[in-house]
Amino acid sequence: MGIIRYDTASTFTGFIADESHSLDWLFSVPGGDAPDADLMPEGAVVVMGSTTYSWVLDHTCALSHPQRWFADFGARPVFVFTSRELQRPEGADVRFVSGPVLDALPALRAAAEAGDIWIVGGGDLAGQFHDVGALDEIAVSIAPAALSSGAPLFPRRVGPDRLTLVEARAVGAFARVRYRVAPAS
Incomplete structure (x- = not known):
């Protein structure tokens, strides 16, 4: 069984999106519009919240240009946690999920088979995985x-007794840090 990793970019002040839920700040950082291949995890399944999903659809125009979706996500399943009705790019394997993370875990693990599950956003969704003991790693590319x-x-709130530093390095303009998350005692 693979791991569940929350992997995202953040400002050094700890925000992943601005007050309008936009990631445009990220694309103004050198390398933010085309991340280093070393920063892209090999997730068999991608998970995101509806706000992140809607932003990606709008930003890439994936509904009218489905090939842009496939350029970013390929054919891998993308699970979107939502309570709203949303559209999906033609031919994309997008699965809408509502309800608690714990209820969705069996379907996520089945879709991932032995591969990793990559949570791309948002922070509260990643926190929900943490709350049920299903978050193995947190990786952050900290932008200037x-x-x-x-x-x-x-x-x-996660104490230092639960986080073990696995990696810290510079990747272009970003500081990359990765922590293993220990189960709650």
Whole structure:
């Protein structure tokens, strides 16, 4: 069985999106519009919330240009946690899920088979995985940018006894850090 990893980019002030739920700040950072291949995890399944999903659809125009969806996500399944009706790009394997993370875990693990599950956003969704003991790793590419408000990176309290540093390095303009998350005792 693979791991469940929350892997995202953040400002150094700890926000992943601005107050309008936009990631445009990221694309103004050198390398932010085309991340280093070393920063892209090999997730068999991608998970995101509806706000992230809607932003990706709008930003890439994937509904009218489905090939743009496939350029970013390929044919892998993408699970979107939502309570709203949303459209999907033609031919894309997008699965809409509502309800608690715990209820969706069997379907996520089945779709991933032995591969990893990659949570791309948002921070609260990643926190919900943490809350049920289903978050194995947190990886953050910290950008040289600051926002004064917006969507927080990880709106949970996690003590240092639960996080083990696995990696810290520079990747272009970003500082890359990765932590293993220990189960709650």
